[in-house]
Amino acid sequence: MASRKKILLKVIILGDSGVGKTSLMNQFVNKKFSNQYKATIGADFLTKEVMVDDRLVTMQIWDTAGQERFQSLGVAFYRGADCCVLCYDVTSPNSFKSLDSWRDEFLIQASPRDPDHFPFVVLGNKIDLENRAVSTKRAQQWCHSKNEVPYFETSAKEAINVELAFQTIARNALAQESEVDIGHEFPDQIKLSNDNKAKQDACSC
Amino acid sequence: MINLTGVENKVFRYYAIYARIYLLPRVAACDIYVICIIAVYNGVEGYVRESEGEEDVAELFHSLNGFEDLEPGYELLTKKGMLAERPSVDRLLPLTHDDFQQFVDDDGRVLDVDLLKQRIFKGGIHPNLRRELWCFLLGHNHWNATYIQREENKREKENLYFTMKQQWKTITLDQESRFCAFKERKSLIEKDVSRTDRNHPFFEGEHNPNVVLLHDILMTYVMYNFDLGYVQGMSDLLAPILYVTQNEATAFWCFVGYMDMVYRNFDMDQSGMKQQLMDVHQIVRVVDPELMSYLEVRDSANFYFCFRWLLVRFKRELNYTSTLRLWEVIWTGHPCPNFHLLVAVALLDTEKNTIMENKFGFTEILKHINDISLRIDLESTLKKAEGIYLQISKSNNVPDSVRKLLGLPIQEPSTSHKEEVVQEAQLLTSDEDGSLSGGLVGVVSSMIGSAVRHLSGDDLTTVSLEAVSSTEQEEAEKKFETALSHQFV
Numbered sequence: 001m002a003s004r005k006k007i008l009l010k011v012i013i014l015g016d017s018g019v020g021k022t023s024l025m026n027q028f029v030n031k032k033f034s035n036q037y038k039a040t041i042g043a044d045f046l047t048k049e050v051m052v053d054d055r056l057v058t059m060q061i062w063d064t065a066g067q068e069r070f071q072s073l074g075v076a077f078y079r080g081a082d083c084c085v086l087c088y089d090v091t092s093p094n095s096f097k098s099l100d101s102w103r104d105e106f107l108i109q110a111s112p113r114d115p116d117h118f119p120f121v122v123l124g125n126k127i128d129l130e131n132r133a134v135s136t137k138r139a140q141q142w143c144h145s146k147n148e149v150p151y152f153e154t155s156a157k158e159a160i161n162v163e164l165a166f167q168t169i170a171r172n173a174l175a176q177e178s179e180v181d182i183g184h185e186f187p188d189q190i191k192l193s194n195d196n197k198a199k200q201d202a203c204s205c
Numbered sequence: 206m207i208n209l210t211g212v213e214n215k216v217f218r219y220y221a222i223y224a225r226i227y228l229l230p231r232v233a234a235c236d237i238y239v240i241c242i243i244a245v246y247n248g249v250e251g252y253v254r255e256s257e258g259e260e261d262v263a264e265l266f267h268s269l270n271g272f273e274d275l276e277p278g279y280e281l282l283t284k285k286g287m288l289a290e291r292p293s294v295d296r297l298l299p300l301t302h303d304d305f306q307q308f309v310d311d312d313g314r315v316l317d318v319d320l321l322k323q324r325i326f327k328g329g330i331h332p333n334l335r336r337e338l339w340c341f342l343l344g345h346n347h348w349n350a351t352y353i354q355r356e357e358n359k360r361e362k363e364n365l366y367f368t369m370k371q372q373w374k375t376i377t378l379d380q381e382s383r384f385c386a387f388k389e390r391k392s393l394i395e396k397d398v399s400r401t402d403r404n405h406p407f408f409e410g411e412h413n414p415n416v417v418l419l420h421d422i423l424m425t426y427v428m429y430n431f432d433l434g435y436v437q438g439m440s441d442l443l444a445p446i447l448y449v450t451q452n453e454a455t456a457f458w459c460f461v462g463y464m465d466m467v468y469r470n471f472d473m474d475q476s477g478m479k480q481q482l483m484d485v486h487q488i489v490r491v492v493d494p495e496l497m498s499y500l501e502v503r504d505s506a507n508f509y510f511c512f513r514w515l516l517v518r519f520k521r522e523l524n525y526t527s528t529l530r531l532w533e534v535i536w537t538g539h540p541c542p543n544f545h546l547l548v549a550v551a552l553l554d555t556e557k558n559t560i561m562e563n564k565f566g567f568t569e570i571l572k573h574i575n576d577i578s579l580r581i582d583l584e585s586t587l588k589k590a591e592g593i594y595l596q597i598s599k600s601n602n603v604p605d606s607v608r609k610l611l612g613l614p615i616q617e618p619s620t621s622h623k624e625e626v627v628q629e630a631q632l633l634t635s636d637e638d639g640s641l642s643g644g645l646v647g648v649v650s651s652m653i654g655s656a657v658r659h660l661s662g663d664d665l666t667t668v669s670l671e672a673v674s675s676t677e678q679e680e681a682e683k684k685f686e687t688a689l690s691h692q693f694v
Contacts (some may be wrong), residue, residue, distance in 0.1 A: 004638070006295065017396060017397075018393075018396035018397075034403060035399075035400070036400060036403045037400060037442075038399075038400050038401065038402075038521070038670060039396075039397050039438075040436045040514035041398060041437065041438055041441075041513045041516055041517060041521060042510075042513040042516070042573075042575075043509075043512075043571065044571075044575050045571075045572065056681060065437060066267070066437075067393070067437045069436065069471070069472075069473050069474070070437070070475065072474060072475045073475060073478070073479075073509060073512065076507055076567075077508045077509075094389075094392075095584075142478070145434070201643060
């Protein structure tokens with residue numbers, strides 16, 4: 001049965017440069033924090049096995065570069081994502097404002113089957129800092145407006161809420177993955193136009 | 206052993222015939238589609254019947270290499286082992302101060318620049334001579350300048366640097382609040398310098414003045430080239446230069462010289478990076494068709510896993526000592542332009558067995574490539590890269606695109622084949638838009654892919670034939686582009 005097979009959940013972390021994507025990933029996977037992580041170039045990922053209810057799943061967490069111009073290469077990494085984590089820095093209003101464009105860009109590039117119900121999770125990071133500039137309320141309103149996206153306020157440095165947030169990420173990704181599985185029970189249909197086209201476009205070579 | 210000649214022939218023949226017939230008119234895609242299914246399915250059946258065990262996979266890939274050169278309409282099969290043998294190469298010890306003196310006249314002019322560059326390429330530069338020679342290699346000093354002229358130049362450029370530095374230094378916070386573009390650049394720089402090489406003794410510790418210098422130089426570069434501004438990766442390129450030159454203004458101008466070489470890496474639309482990934486693709490196709498087939502089958506022919514290598518010229522892959530060595534070698538422009546691409550190809554060659562034996566897919570390849578960071582032996586990689594260059598330069602059947610990349614003379618079109626291709630392509634594009642025809646070829650070949658996927662139910666067969674289709678598609682697109690550029694000429 002499908003429930004017996006090994007489950008891999010692909011999670012993409014997006015957000016402006018310096019909001020703490022790499023730190024969040026490392027805090028969750030390695031339980032470590034360093035303020036010396038270099039700016040991510042290209043992409044990298046870490047994996048971690050977690051229990052969701054009573055199922056063991058492997059999370060593959062992708063960390064990408066945050067500067068806008070590197071997004072055009074993101075498509076290779078977004079493909080097949082089960083959950084997208086949008087991060088901002090609670091001390092940086094601009095990074096909060098960018099959430100819209102990160103979300104849109106992801107939906108365009110990853111083109112999930114059901115964009116309205118694709119699982120996003122928003123993390124407001126760096127709550128250990130004192131110069132907070134984005135209120136909880138404002139962030140919650142945004143999440144509410146995007147179809148009740150779950151919202152967590154985290155500190156990768158102090159390991160606050162990181163575990164909890166990733167539990168939710170795993171759970172929602174798994175729910176997404178199961179839905180996709182059901183869709184897969186039928187043999188793949190051969191599509192003549194759009195899908196093939198999309199595949200060609202995806203390859204830049 | 207399986208013999209795939211039958212499959213190859215069948216797939217090729219049907220593809221060729223129908224691509225040729227249907228390329229010109231805009232026919233209903235279904236027609237081609239059905240025909241392709243039949244053609245491919247016949248071939249697949251043959252394979253499935255004859256296949257025995259997994260060890261045949263490599264054989265299968267190998268035998269399918271022939272499809273790489275399929276033109277829309279005709280032509281078949283590459284010549285195996287078409288490259289000359291790869292020679293083994295020696296490297297020299299780093300250039301010392303005494304060595305260098307032999308290249309310099311009494312007034313300080315460098316006499317035989319080309320020979321000196323060759324020498325640097327072969328062995329790099331001794332650390333105590335680096336500061337002086339990097340200024341030449343990065344265009345801060347002219348090779349034929351005398352000691353006196355160099356001093357003058359240094360003073361002038363220092364003044365210019367501090368003038369530009371004053372420009373951003375005097376922008377007040379109030380001004381900044383109405384100067385978004387400036388503020389964005391500043392904020393990115395602040396974030397990045399605080400996490401650039403902080404493990405290196407030169408930049409470590411809180412309140413390190415060298416980190417402030419990194420910041421100031423990058424901010425001044427923003428004033429020097431506001432349009433490009435600051436892009437991630439630049440701080441990685443600057444840090445070793447500052448470390449070597451140990452002088453703010455000198456580091457700035459050397460950085461300017463470096464940026465002049467690599468600014469396309471930071472294009473807004475990333476076209477410079479995409480081009481280089483395609484260039485690596487082109488070279489690997491020639492140097493190692495087996496690896497190329499493998500990567501295509503594994504959906505990895507986009508070479509994204511080389512992105513970091515190319516963006517910051519292997520800075521994240523090597524320790525400082527090796528980074529400095531590699532960069533000065535690349536800056537010489539010897540033995541060819543784009544030598545850094547050959548370094549990438551050499552590294553892939555080294556990792557090829559690990560990748561293929563473990564049957565890595567795109568994800569695992571990326572992980573593996575990221576993980577070999579700091580475990581790379583630079584000298585052997587440089588030897589291999591130079592060997593690959595010599596190998597290509599001695600070979601006859603290297604496509605012009607690759608020859609051009611490496612600054613090799615374009616060969617006379619000795620084979621009439623190439624002209625035919627161009628003519629054919631021109632014919633095809635004469636009443637139809639070229640990209641449309643190319644696109645149609647792509648559609649046909651990806652349909653072959655999905656048809657096989659659907660009918661065979663056999664992963665092995667699926668991936669193998671997918672490789673065929675995507676290669677064909679790329680080749681076809683390339684040919685049309687070639688044809689188009691010929692038309693303009």
